[in-house]
Amino acid sequence: MRAYFETFKRYKYLLINLITKDVKLKYRRSVLGIFWSVLNPLLMMIVISAVFSNIFRVNIDNFPIYYLTGSTLFNMFSETTNYSMMSVLEAKSLIKKVHIPKYIFPLEKCMFGFVNFLFSMIAVAFMYIIFGYPIYWTILLFPVPVIYTLIFSIGLGLILSALSVFFRDIVHLYSVLLTAWTYFTPIMYPYDILNDKIKLIMHLNPMFHYVKYFRDVLMYKTIPNLETNLICISISVGTLIFGLLFFKSKQDKFILYI
Amino acid sequence: MDFCFLKVNRINLFFIFEVKGEILGNAIEVKNVEMHFNMSKEKVDNLKEYFIKLYKRQLMYEDFIALDKVSVDIKKGEVFGIIGRNGSGKSTLLKAISGILKPTSGTIKVYGAVAPLIELGAGFDLDLTARENIFLNGSVLGFSNKMIHEKFAEIVEFSELGEFLDVPVKNYSSGMVARIGFAVATMVKPDILIVDEILSVGDFLFQQKCERRINDLMQGGTTVLIVSHMLEQIRRLCNRVMWLDKGKTKMIGETESVCNAYESCV
Incomplete structure (x- = not known):
């Protein structure tokens, strides 16, 4: 165990340098540069809000904020898992x-997605000010669901990155799965409109819990109870542990397949 | 309790091996290493094909032996050359020693930090500038940013970058990339330096410079492993040479005798 920490400490700078590289390269040569990280979610929000409040007539108070909070967190999840899925193949x-320890690559992509998420949080803050939405003290708890989601994403990212080495099909499968997952999480619609059966199934969706938690502290001045926290922690940590073990068992074979 | 006992035992064993290595003055001990690869006729890397093949029972592999019971001890401070024809397993052996490949069977013991120079500029990002790449590449080798900062001027000087420091690497010639890679990898004196065929890139002056640097490292006690097809280079640099042929050790010994035997055979 100590040896693992030693190696991790040694390669800490690799992690940092890789993240810096990704952030730098993402916006190099674009005029607005890093501002796109803020601008993008805002523009998406305008499009989705226009569509959903005028065409589908979804009845949610403060729909722009409702959508923005949900989609920001979900985007972090989809970005991190998507990037880390390709990470091992790209680092061939x-x-x-x-x-070098190979878990660095999926881990780095997750941290990169996390950095992007922090930028989109500026967009959220911006919208709060523009709409004059009340800011509750529970907002201080917002890192909690973010960390839950990040841990879950790292776990899933490890699994996906190892799988994609052996079966490239995963890449295509996952993009479909991710689209389905987006619609199966209450981001653009309220949870209440679902029927009881689907509501029950919905509880198996980890992202549902995280998004709900995120909105609870950000919008509804609610502190999720102990049960919710335990559910979130066990999903996150369980996925991470499984991911680590799975990755570890496969990593020596990577070199023969990439 | 059992587990605890086992653990202690393993540490002890490791310790004994290490001490033995120290006494014998070995930097690398390779014992009975075998490396097998599954060579499937076609690479099955998608699910559909996998299931079809599984169903038709066509998942057949051909066992390919890249290294066959290779044993060698390399002493501290030695410059050890590996020669052999293409596909004889030289690079596989180097990869196994540097920890990239795990041997199918046998053991490899390495005492000290390894700096692999298997391909100069591996891990360079073409869109980044040389300055950014130096830091990235340094951290790939496990150096801290602070350490790289300290050696930065030296690296820039050795690689003769000068005004090109802030130009994206994609605009560089391959020789320039090799120079940076070599400078970064040798910036801190490694215990073991692994050099695979890289001295053939770059111009004549650069090659000389690299050889001088390797000589400096040797003076400092670094063990150097060299794979090369240029026999005169091997003759010039190495103390001992190993000749690999189709994964088997054909000969290990004095540079002259092995090189001569190899030459007369090829």
Whole structure:
């Protein structure tokens, strides 16, 4: 265990440098640069709000904020898992030539997604000010659901990155799954409009819990109870542990397949 | 309780091995290493094909032996050359020693930090500038940003970058990339330096410079492993040479005798 920490400490700078690289390269040569991270969710929000409040007539108070909070968190999840799925394959030139802990790659992509998320939170703050939406003290708890989601994403990212080495099909499958997952999470519609059966199934969706938690502290001045917290923690930590074990059992074979 | 006992035992064993290595003055001990690869006729990397093949029972593999019971001890401070024809397993052996590949059977013990120079500039991002790549590449080798900062001027000087420091690497010539890679990998004196065929890139002056750097490292006690097809280079640098042929050790010994035998055979 201590050896693991030692190696991690040694490669801490690799993690940091890779994240910096990704952030730098994402917006290099675009005029607005890093501002796109803020601008993008805002523009998306305008489009979705226009569609849903005028065409579908969804009845939610403060729909723009409702949508923005949900989609920001869900985007972090979809971005981190999507990036980390490809991470090992993309790092093949390195993995083939240098001996480095391979979990660095999915982990780095998750941290990169997290950094992007922090930028989109500026958009959320911006909207709060523009709409004059009340800010409750529970807002201080917002890191909690974010950390739950991040841990869950890292776990899933580890699994996906290892799988994608052996079966490239995963890449295509997952993009479909992710679309389905987006619609199966109450981001654009309220949870209440679902019928009882679907509501029950909905509770199996980890993202449902995280998004609800996120909105509870951000919009509804509610502190989720102990049960909710336990559910969230066990899903996150369970996925992470499974992901780590799965990744560890497969990593020595990566080099033969990439 | 059982577990605890086992753990202690393993540490002890490790310790004994380490001490033995120290006494014998070995930097690398390779014992009976075998490396097998599954060579499927076609690479099955998607589910559909996998299930079809599984169903038709066509998932057949051909066992390919890249290294066959290779044993060698490399002493501290030695410059050890590996020669052999293409596909004889030289690079596989180097990869196994640097920890990239795990041997199918046998053991490899390495005493000290390994700096692999298996392909210069591996892990460079073409869109980043040289300055950014130096930090990225340094951290790939496990150096801290602070350490790289300290050695930065030296690296820039060795690689003769000068005004190109803030230009994206994609605009560089391959020789320039190799120079940076070599400078970064040798910035801190490693215990073991692994050099695979890289001295053939870059111009004549750069090659000389690299050889000088390797000589400096040797003076400092670094063990160097070199794979090369240029026999004169091997003759010039190495103390001992190993000749691999189709994964088997054909000969290990004095540079001259092995090189001569290899030459007369090829």
